[in-house]
Amino acid sequence: MGQRLYDLDIESPGHEQKKANIYKGKITRIEPSLEAAFVDYGAERHGFLPLKEIAREYFPANYNSHGRPNIKDVLREGQEVIVQIDKEERGNKGAALTTFISLAGSYLVLMPNNPRAGGISRRIEGDDRTELKEALASLELPDGMGLIVRTAASANPPKRCSGT
Incomplete structure (x- = not known):
């Protein structure tokens, strides 16, 4: 290549x-009209967290949505x-x-709380794609975790990527 x-x-x-920095923050305000919350994560201005960016793990255990969730039912101040x-x-x-965290490396992007995400870069084709698909299928990822194989991985066979 x-x-x-x-x-x-x-x-x-x-x-x-x-961008891509990860912080522990605290919900300071919930704005139902914006379907979002404001989060104090240590910066001068509070961050904006839209409802669509809130992972299910933050929803209350007894929460069951009928239709579109209401942010006031999902999060609470503090x-x-x-x-x-x-x-x-x-x-x-x-x-x-x-809240959908992604940890990007040279060859892979790990998403510890995004089970729907994952796959192989569209730019990887042919035998490389087949080989990487097999390697990905053999991994035992914990429930709720996603993994993306980046384009750069096509230049490095799975054996080299895994260090074996």
Whole structure:
């Protein structure tokens, strides 16, 4: 495979990127009209957590939804949540947050609480795809966990990726 740039992050002094950083935060306000909550995660401005970015593990144990969930039934003020920055702060708006954590490596992206996510990059085709599919199927991931095989993995057979 030729030399390709797969990812580029640029930081300038005084403005470190926070996207993909993971924090333990606390719900400070719930806004039903926005279907979102505001989360204090240690930054100057509180982050914005929309309902669609809240993992089922944060829903009350006895919660059963009939139709669309109501954010007031799902979260409560003062509740602690683990969040990841999805979009940086802009202007007077706080960062957009998600509870669907993703841990990206060179070859794989692990999503510890997103069982619906997972698969193999569309750019990987042919024998490489078949080989990676078999390797992925042989993994015993804990329930509720997803895994994505990145394009860079096609240059590294599964045996090399796993360290064996």
